Amino acid sequence: MNRDSGRTHRGGRSSFRGCYSNRSHSSVMSNENDFFPIGSNNFDHHLQVGDSGEKSCYTRDDGMSQSQRRRFPNNSPSGSRCSKHENATVYEYRPKTSWPAGTGFGGQNDTPEILGTPDAVVLKDDCLSPSRYPGSTGSNLGVERDQIELSSVEETESCAALLHYDLSNKVNISDSVDKPGTPKPSHERSPPNSSGIDDLSQAKCQAVVEPFDICLPKIATPVMLKPSLLVKNREKRNELKRSAEGQIGNVLRPGMVLLKKYLSITDQVKIVRACRALGLGSGGFYQPGYRDGAKLHLKMMCLGKNWDPETGNYGDLRPIDSVVPPGIPREFYQLVEKAIKDSHSLIQQKTKASHAEDILPWMSPNICIVNFYSASGRLGLHQDKDESPGSLRKGLPVVSFSIGDAAEFLYGDEREVDKVEKVELESGDVLVFGGRSRHIFHGVTAIKQKTAPGSLLEETNLRPGRLNLTFREY
Ligand SMILES: O=C(O)CCC(=O)C(=O)O
Ligand SMILES: [Fe+2]
Numbered sequence: 001m002n003r004d005s006g007r008t009h010r011g012g013r014s015s016f017r018g019c020y021s022n023r024s025h026s027s028v029m030s031n032e033n034d035f036f037p038i039g040s041n042n043f044d045h046h047l048q049v050g051d052s053g054e055k056s057c058y059t060r061d062d063g064m065s066q067s068q069r070r071r072f073p074n075n076s077p078s079g080s081r082c083s084k085h086e087n088a089t090v091y092e093y094r095p096k097t098s099w100p101a102g103t104g105f106g107g108q109n110d111t112p113e114i115l116g117t118p119d120a121v122v123l124k125d126d127c128l129s130p131s132r133y134p135g136s137t138g139s140n141l142g143v144e145r146d147q148i149e150l151s152s153v154e155e156t157e158s159c160a161a162l163l164h165y166d167l168s169n170k171v172n173i174s175d176s177v178d179k180p181g182t183p184k185p186s187h188e189r190s191p192p193n194s195s196g197i198d199d200l201s202q203a204k205c206q207a208v209v210e211p212f213d214i215c216l217p218k219i220a221t222p223v224m225l226k227p228s229l230l231v232k233n234r235e236k237r238n239e240l241k242r243s244a245e246g247q248i249g250n251v252l253r254p255g256m257v258l259l260k261k262y263l264s265i266t267d268q269v270k271i272v273r274a275c276r277a278l279g280l281g282s283g284g285f286y287q288p289g290y291r292d293g294a295k296l297h298l299k300m301m302c303l304g305k306n307w308d309p310e311t312g313n314y315g316d317l318r319p320i321d322s323v324v325p326p327g328i329p330r331e332f333y334q335l336v337e338k339a340i341k342d343s344h345s346l347i348q349q350k351t352k353a354s355h356a357e358d359i360l361p362w363m364s365p366n367i368c369i370v371n372f373y374s375a376s377g378r379l380g381l382h383q384d385k386d387e388s389p390g391s392l393r394k395g396l397p398v399v400s401f402s403i404g405d406a407a408e409f410l411y412g413d414e415r416e417v418d419k420v421e422k423v424e425l426e427s428g429d430v431l432v433f434g435g436r437s438r439h440i441f442h443g444v445t446a447i448k449q450k451t452a453p454g455s456l457l458e459e460t461n462l463r464p465g466r467l468n469l470t471f472r473e474y
Contacts, residue, residue, distance in 0.1 A: 207289040215461040255435025257343040261428040270459040283323040302330045303368040363396040364472035374465040381443040397434025403467040406451040411442040
């Protein structure tokens with residue numbers, strides 16, 4: 001991902017066709033029966049904290065410096081609670097004996113497994129592998145860390161902060177980024193481009209790593225803001241109708257496919273829960289910034305490998321805090337695989353191409369970049385071109401999942417706002433761009449407020465905003 005538009009973060013590019021048969025649009029991650037679980041919590045989605053609400057009520061009180069904490073991780077404190085969160089959720093850290101190894105698309109072992117229920121997410125396997133923590137025994141919490149179970153007993157906000165403070169440190173990046181010898185950015189900051197999109201703003205420190213919960217605390221509010229049964233049923237009906245009619249999507253240009261409302265609400269819920277849990281842990285969400293203080297207008301987390309917006313490099317460690325990114329959950333692979341397969345069918349159907357793979361190559365992701373855009377979030381026009389020369393040469397696609405509020409997405413051959421096309425990416429949409437479209441310029445100009453599906457919000461308490469996951473193969 002070379003967000004080559006100066007510092008406009010990330011990018012991809014262009015051309016196409018494709019068919020499609022027998023598409024099953026059902027949930028990969030779970031049973032449709034839990035589409036509308038009984039007994040979900042009340043919440044007030046839009047009444048909550050905005051960007052400024054990202055700070056945790058937890059403070060470290062162990063008197064340790066950052067470097068001490070790194071050297072003596074077992075002394076990591078649990079964090080102290082603010083009185084507001086006395087009755088918080090409890091996270092259980094469950095020891096497990098072996099660390100799986102292995103890799104690959106649809107592969108067996110090297111990814112955490114998300115076992116979601118409405119109230120629990122279990123991150124299994126090597127989300128927190130000791131191998132991902134050089135010099136560590138895998139016991140940063142005084143327990144073996146190869147399996148962590150997050151059991152949501154009651155409220156979820158507090159435990160999130162607790163987990164964050166146990167597993168990672170709040171880091172003022174200015175300490176680490178500005179040291180002599182830190183790699184220089186590979187590109188210069190661009191002025192606001194002709195699109196008027198300036199996805200950089202000035203700030204004091206280069207990046208901010210502090211707890212960011214993509215979900216809001218559940219507050220026992222009156223029932224009034226619960227999405228009505230009517231709305232929920234409408235959403236479900238529409239989903240079934242689309243599926244029955246085979247309205248899966250469009251080929252936007254050669255190698256670029258948009259699968260509309262492709263992810264079921266059930267899968268979206270699971271993805272949100274998984275991203276929330278990972279985002280609060282070590283290597284979780286942070287606000288990327290640059291050495292000159294400019295910041296991206298989003299929160300980011302990398303899975304599989306780290307992508308450094310400052311240098312455009314991929315690596316095994318996140319330079320700002322030397323943390324190894326969590327693995328990509330296994331279920332995500334299955335969804336990506338299915339999306340590529342269905343894109344091939346669509347390409348074949350629409351273009352009568354005999355070999356859809358020539359137009360849109362297969363891809364086995366080893367990187368997932370997760371962005372969270374708040375209502376004012378955006379991303380300037382850019383190309384994704386920091387992946388390996390081989391990956392780019394072959395046009396291995398970027399697969400992008402949109403969840404939450406809809407986004408106005410621009411794409412085109414040039415980084416000129418008046419020369420690009422616009423499409424709305426709604427919750428559940430999957431956009432795939434590879435082959436001749438691998439190097440398109442693309443970006444997000446706006447997040448459309450209050451457009452997220454009610455049932456998704458009810459299930460997850462996702463903040464106002466948009467979650468986006470882009471999968472790539474390095
Ligand atoms: O949010 C999106 O839809 C696009 C994200 C993107 O382009 C990127 O992460 O490189
Ligand atoms: Fe991109």
